[in-house]
Amino acid sequence: MSDILDVMNIKSFPSKKKxxxxxxxxxxxQQQQQQQSNAERRQIYAPDEFASxxxxxxxxxxxxxxxxxxxxxxxxxxxxxxxxxxxxxGKKFKEKLSKNKNDSPWRKLGFTxxxxxxxxxxxxxxxxxxxxxxxxxIIVENKEGETExxxxxxxxxxxxxxxxxxxxxxxxIEMDSTEYKYSKYNTKLNIPDFTEDDFDEIMKIEEEKAKxxxxAKxxxxAKxxxxAKxxxxAKxxxxAKxxxxxKKVxxAKxxxxAKxxxxAKxxxxAKxxxxAKxEIDKEKxxxxxxxxxxxxxxxxxxxxxxxxxxxxxxxxxTKKDETHKEEENNxxxxxxxxxxxxxxxxEVDDKTKKTTEEKNDDKSGKAISKPVxxxxxxPWTYEESKYLFKLCNQFDMRxxxxxxxxxxxxxxxxxxxxxxxxxxxxxxxxxxxxxxxDSVLIKSLKNFSKEKEIxxxxxxNKLIHRAPTEIAEEESLVIEARKFELAAKKMLTERAQLLQxxxxxxxxxxxxxxxxxxxxxxxxxxxxxxxxxxKRKVEIPVAPLLGPNAIPHTQHVHMSNxxxxxxxxxxxxxxxxxxxxxxxxxxxxxxxxxxxxxxxxSGNSKDxxxxxxxxxxxxxxxxxxxxxxxxxxxQLLLKKKLxxxxxxxxxxxxxxxxxxxxxxxxxxxxASFKPSVQAKVHEILGQLGLSIKPIIPTGPVSxxxxxxxxxxxxxxxxxxxxxxxxxxxxxxxxxxxx
Amino acid sequence: xxxxxxxxxxxxxxxxxxxxxxTATKFSNVNPIPLNAPKDxxxxxxxxxxxxxxxxxxTYISKVVFKLHDTIPNPLRTxxxxxxxxxxxxxxxxxxxxxxxxxxxxxxxxxxxxxxxKLHPYNDIINIDGKVESIKYDEIVFNEPTEKMFExxxxxPSTLLDNEMKQRERDELDRIGKAIDDITNKINQxxxxxxxxxxxxxxxxxxxxx
Numbered sequence: 001m002s003d004i005l006d007v008m009n010i011k012s013f014p015s016k017k018k019x020x021x022x023x024x025x026x027x028x029x030q031q032q033q034q035q036q037s038n039a040e041r042r043q044i045y046a047p048d049e050f051a052s053x054x055x056x057x058x059x060x061x062x063x064x065x066x067x068x069x070x071x072x073x074x075x076x077x078x079x080x081x082x083x084x085x086x087x088x089x090g091k092k093f094k095e096k097l098s099k100n101k102n103d104s105p106w107r108k109l110g111f112t113x114x115x116x117x118x119x120x121x122x123x124x125x126x127x128x129x130x131x132x133x134x135x136x137x138i139i140v141e142n143k144e145g146e147t148e149x150x151x152x153x154x155x156x157x158x159x160x161x162x163x164x165x166x167x168x169x170x171x172x173i174e175m176d177s178t179e180y181k182y183s184k185y186n187t188k189l190n191i192p193d194f195t196e197d198d199f200d201e202i203m204k205i206e207e208e209k210a211k212x213x214x215x216a217k218x219x220x221x222a223k224x225x226x227x228a229k230x231x232x233x234a235k236x237x238x239x240a241k242x243x244x245x246x247k248k249v250x251x252a253k254x255x256x257x258a259k260x261x262x263x264a265k266x267x268x269x270a271k272x273x274x275x276a277k278x279e280i281d282k283e284k285x286x287x288x289x290x291x292x293x294x295x296x297x298x299x300x301x302x303x304x305x306x307x308x309x310x311x312x313x314x315x316x317x318t319k320k321d322e323t324h325k326e327e328e329n330n331x332x333x334x335x336x337x338x339x340x341x342x343x344x345x346x347e348v349d350d351k352t353k354k355t356t357e358e359k360n361d362d363k364s365g366k367a368i369s370k371p372v373x374x375x376x377x378x379p380w381t382y383e384e385s386k387y388l389f390k391l392c393n394q395f396d397m398r399x400x401x402x403x404x405x406x407x408x409x410x411x412x413x414x415x416x417x418x419x420x421x422x423x424x425x426x427x428x429x430x431x432x433x434x435x436x437x438d439s440v441l442i443k444s445l446k447n448f449s450k451e452k453e454i455x456x457x458x459x460x461n462k463l464i465h466r467a468p469t470e471i472a473e474e475e476s477l478v479i480e481a482r483k484f485e486l487a488a489k490k491m492l493t494e495r496a497q498l499l500q501x502x503x504x505x506x507x508x509x510x511x512x513x514x515x516x517x518x519x520x521x522x523x524x525x526x527x528x529x530x531x532x533x534x535k536r537k538v539e540i541p542v543a544p545l546l547g548p549n550a551i552p553h554t555q556h557v558h559m560s561n562x563x564x565x566x567x568x569x570x571x572x573x574x575x576x577x578x579x580x581x582x583x584x585x586x587x588x589x590x591x592x593x594x595x596x597x598x599x600x601x602s603g604n605s606k607d608x609x610x611x612x613x614x615x616x617x618x619x620x621x622x623x624x625x626x627x628x629x630x631x632x633x634x635q636l637l638l639k640k641k642l643x644x645x646x647x648x649x650x651x652x653x654x655x656x657x658x659x660x661x662x663x664x665x666x667x668x669x670x671a672s673f674k675p676s677v678q679a680k681v682h683e684i685l686g687q688l689g690l691s692i693k694p695i696i697p698t699g700p701v702s703x704x705x706x707x708x709x710x711x712x713x714x715x716x717x718x719x720x721x722x723x724x725x726x727x728x729x730x731x732x733x734x735x736x737x738x
Numbered sequence: 739x740x741x742x743x744x745x746x747x748x749x750x751x752x753x754x755x756x757x758x759x760x761t762a763t764k765f766s767n768v769n770p771i772p773l774n775a776p777k778d779x780x781x782x783x784x785x786x787x788x789x790x791x792x793x794x795x796x797t798y799i800s801k802v803v804f805k806l807h808d809t810i811p812n813p814l815r816t817x818x819x820x821x822x823x824x825x826x827x828x829x830x831x832x833x834x835x836x837x838x839x840x841x842x843x844x845x846x847x848x849x850x851x852x853x854x855x856k857l858h859p860y861n862d863i864i865n866i867d868g869k870v871e872s873i874k875y876d877e878i879v880f881n882e883p884t885e886k887m888f889e890x891x892x893x894x895p896s897t898l899l900d901n902e903m904k905q906r907e908r909d910e911l912d913r914i915g916k917a918i919d920d921i922t923n924k925i926n927q928x929x930x931x932x933x934x935x936x937x938x939x940x941x942x943x944x945x946x947x948x
């Protein structure tokens with residue numbers, strides 16, 4: 001109430017009203033009320049400061065809005081002292097506004113991060129619980145307040161330089177008593193460590209692997225060569241000769257290369273060893289250790305030689321592979337191969353410049369710009385690996401940073417090289433440790449494939465560096481593709497529909513069986529069921545159901561009796577009616593008896609009908625005995641006792657199928673279609689000069705009209721399908737460019 | 739054995755022909771406006787439901803409720819005995835909702851008809867007596883009627899439709915029959931065309947594959 005008044009700025013005083021009303025009450029009550037309101041007033045307005053400080057500000061709805069925004073951290077509440085004084089104490093403020101008036105100031109507290117070793121003290125501002133005069137309480141309150149605040153996450157961290165901190169001294173600064181909130185992020189990656197022996201072993205394993213791969217490759221190469229030979233022999237003998245010559249040259253070259261590679265490698269390794277020494281010097285590692293790596297390097301050098309040879313030969317094989325591929329692919333361009341061979345031979349001649357050759361190879365590899373170009377990797381040394389691991393530790397396996405830092409020292413490694421080396425060693429170490437928990441990790445590490453990674457990055461790079469026009473083109477292509485897909489789907493469904501239509505009995509050869517009325521209804525029913533299967537809302541067909549003898553016999557008895565009575569009442573009386581009636585009454589409830597009698601009855605009536613009806617049109621009775629057997633006994637009775645005209649007079653109709661029970665208006669039962677079809681049906685009806693509904697909707701008219709409607713619907717459907725087919729044919733024609 | 743009212747007679751339907759609609763006469767010197775009617779009323783009209791063969795509807799119909807336009811005082815008129823009709827005066831045409839209720843022991847639900855009150859003649863053709871008529875023929879069909887309803891429906895003999903109606907029915911049947919013939923012809927034509935098109939398409943598709 002008071003809130004609303006505040007908002008409206010209406011000065012009304014409920015307490016006064018109360019007093020007015022309370023005139024009849026006892027004085028005590030009035031006094032009590034006044035006391036109460038006085039007490040409230042005192043409680044609320046007691047802090048004089050509020051009233052005085054905020055004299056200028058007028059109360060408005062804004063205050064409430066502010067409250068809902070800020071919550072309990074209310075700025076000093078503005079109170080219109082004038083209105084308060086004028087009100088004579090009638091004006092009230094909500095009590096909750098005054099409840100949390102206590103200050104909860106921001107306080108600067110020191111904190112340490114347990115992850116740091118240097119015991120650096122940083123400061124942050126935290127919100128603490130309201131201050132109270134008693135010091136004892138402060139501590140307690142503070143703790144509570146701090147925890148609360150930290151939940152809220154309102155924290156401002158100010159970093160102060162170490163120097164400042166030293167100057168400040170810790171004396172006058174309170175420390176944050178709660179645990180450092182972000183200490184949970186102080187995690188350290190557990191990167192496996194390894195010794196030099198381990199490293200050697202790893203390198204050996206790698207070598208073995210490389211050997212195996214090489215052997216496999218050689219075998220493959222041999223196979224390919226054979227295949228190539230066969231193909232070439234079969235096709236062009238000349239070319240085959242050429243290639244064979246080339247091969248011979250290559251083999252010779254290979255042999256030469258292998259020899260020279262050894263020599264060159266030795267020289268190279270010597271160089272490398274020197275480089276390594278320099279690096280070690282740079283790193284300024286412990287002097288005594290320096291000797292050991294030397295000896296090791298000596299060993300390594302040998303290994304490296306082997307490796308170098310192998311890799312050299314590998315290169316050759318790959319080259320050969322390439323040439324072979326090209327031979328296979330472009331057999332028409334032997335010139336190229338020759339050229340290549342020539343260049344290679346040239347290279348072979350220039351064996352003295354091994355290093356430059358390597359570079360050339362690299363360049364050519366880049367020039368070809370194939371994603372996987374087996375560029376020879378410089379063998380890893382222990383120091384290099386150690387350095388890599390150190391960086392990994394330092395930068396928490398953030399590869400981009402590691403790579404960046406690694407570049408400072410060794411420029412020739414790629415990020416993938418680093419990764420694969422790191423993982424290789426890790427796998428080895430972890431396997432050696434044999435920790436069961438690491439199996440998953442090892443598996444995932446083993447999944448790393450340098451080639452794949454290079455592939456991936458190559459393609460990614462390609463993807464990123466597409467030109468805008470390319471991107472646009474791609475998008476448009478995608479859209480186009482989708483369109484085609486949709487069109488194809490549509491065509492498929494259409495085709496299915498068409499075929500179904502063709503399968504329908506309409507177009508089948510013999511129409512003879514549908515010429516009779518029964519055949520027609522049968523056809524209609526079959527069409528209806530098939531339509532129902534297609535889930536088309538043509539019309540809800542009357543459920544074709546059950547045998548006709550569904551009527552309980554008791555009912556039958558009653559019915560027949562009733563029918564007799566009705567017939568008796570009516571002017572049209574059957575001669576035999578009484579007899580039959582008598583029979584009926586005599587017959588007990590025994591079912592079998594009655595059935596027998598039913599037959600007898602029908603026999604009787606058959607005899608009698610012609611005589612009684614004379615030249616009646618009642619041919620149906622005699623014509624379709626089979627049909628009669630389908631009818632229920634009630635129907636039989638009705639049919640026997642009443643002539644067709646009589647039935648018509650009563651409006652009685654006999655059905656072979658079960659009906660949906662209930663009353664309806666004939667004209668309202670006319671079939672309807674889905675809106676699109678309905679409109680077309682109406683259009684055609686209009687063209688035929690018929691109204692939407694039959695004018696005289698008698699039974700036969702309605703039936704015929706229904707038939708007409710379905711024919712029209714069929715026609716509409718057929719037309720639609722034809723149109724679709726025409727469109728499809730045009731489409732196919734256009735696709736074929738006819 | 740006591741007959742159960744709600745047992746239905748299977749596979750039998752009974753239809754009852756009815757006429758419903760309205761007649762309207764314009765106020766004139768011959769047909770002066772009643773004193774109690776508002777001055778702006780122009781027509782006197784009667785809306786009705788009756789048997790097409792002039793028989794008694796009340797044998798199976800218990801009441802007919804006419805829902806008139808809301809502006810007419812007491813717009814819901816319930817007529818519980820024949821003749822089932824409402825006579826009013828007015829100036830505008832509107833939709834009248836006619837609800838036909840059957841005797842409750844028959845166990846059948848009510849049916850609803852919709853009639854557009856016609857005051858002004860089509861094409862300005864007025865009957866000699868100045869009456870405007872809008873009467874529709876329809877049939878109430880009882881599918882698988884309850885035994886009681888069957889009894890009620892066949893209580894009194896009904897008569898066949900008169901010759902005029904019969905003639906109109908025949909005409910209608912003829913018209914529809916003719917229309918069906920037309921449509922079947924068209925269907926056959928279309929079916930042939932469709933088959934041709936289908937073959938053409940098949941050829942195109944298969945030709946492409948070879």
